[in-house]
Amino acid sequence: MTSPTPARTRLAWAQLPAHVQQAVVEQVGAEVVEATSHEGGYSPGMAATLRTAAGERVFVKAVSSGFHERSAELYRDEARVNGLLPDGVPAPRMRWVVDDGEWVAMGFDAADSSLEVPWRPDDLAAALELFTAMAAVPAPAGLGSAADFFGGMPSWADAAREGADLGSWDPWVAEHLDLLVELSIDWAQASVGDRLGHCDARADNMVRLGDRVLLTDWPYAAAAAPWVDLLCFLPSAELEGAGRAAEIWASHPLGRAADQARATALLAGITGFFVHGSVQPPPPGIPHLRAYQRAQGEVALAWLRQRLADGLAGPV
Incomplete structure (x- = not known):
């Protein structure tokens, strides 16, 4: 038996407002040339692995309070918790957080799969x-x-x-x-x-x-x-x-x-x-x-x- 297949599509990188995309680009240090969305899970926020013009890969999550208020709350809670995790915990390293009060985005080390x-x-x-x-x-x-x-x-x-x-x-x-x-x-x-x-x-x-x-x-x-x-x-x-x-x-x-x-x-x-x-x-x-x-x-x-x-x- 397998779990029910998600019946919705997450936010995509291309759907993020220009100012949010620009804030992410400033954090990763290069233009984003490819975005691979990850459609699993139980949140409608964006979850994508971005590849930059410099060849770097970073996993980014982003959502706004107006799009899905509960997800935005959870992203902020997640950012706080990741700041408390000790070294060596089996979790991808959080690199940065951008939060303008409406949109919140986080960058993590990208996984292999x-x-x-x-x-x-x-x-x-x-x-x-x-x-x-x-x-x-x-x-x-x-x-x-x-x-x-x-x-x-x-x-x-x-x-x-x-x-x-x-x-x-x-x-x-x-x-x-x-x-x-x-x-x-x-x-x-x-x-x-x-x-x-x-x-x-x-x-x-x-x-x-x-x-x-x-x-x-x-x-x-x-x-x-x-x-x-x-x-x-x-x-x-x-x-x-x-x-x-x-x-x-x-x-x-x-x-x-x-x-x-x-x-x-x-x-x-x-x-x-x-x-x-x-x-x-x-x-x-x-x-x-x-x-x-x-x-x-x-x-x-x-x-x-x-x-x-x-x-x-x-x-x-």
Whole structure:
């Protein structure tokens, strides 16, 4: 199974206003002669690798508040977080930021390639090693807590309070909604830790640079438990052909070392986020998001039910 194909096109380099293009040219130091757009992901902002007349390659993201306000907010958050990341973090180096109050653009070292799905064994192995490396990095000062990040996301309690229409889901969901609410009461708190967490790791947020897989798109980074990124990654990974989430979790050192009750609570909350999101209207500019949340939710729900059947739940 692969994830839903994006049903929109990002902003292109040629669509940027002349003053924004000129600001980028001043940063890269030469005229842009080629722009290769990267259409994956879940933001409508420009994401392109630019080649200059000097032969240099740089990856640039750009968006305006007027075009997509939420993306502009995230780009600014991403720029702030990238300024906090310590040396050696598996992320492309941010070179510069341009922000005129309306348009925000960032330049990064260009990757060699995006990751392809279905997952290839060598890419998956490198991604799983990446999570091990991340777990060794203390969260830098200035980052918030993963509990605050996840605590701001809707989940099962919101679905129950709003009377969300869950009729398109397996009847088990509606029949066990009270249990799901109870399981996820403290789901955000389950993520608490002192390691650097990306909190949005998926194939479309990873690239290849040399023999390394790197994480891109860091606006949600936070201090987290060392296993949080691995757990959050696995529903999308299974969806995109990596193998069963439960089996990868059980075989990975971070999964084996995790507090399993806390992991189940976080998985329950994330599953509720996907289910709740799947029945909402599509957000402006990202019409394919709900289908992707639905697909991830189905994987996460199956994994959660398996963990419950195996007795891997309890108070956080």
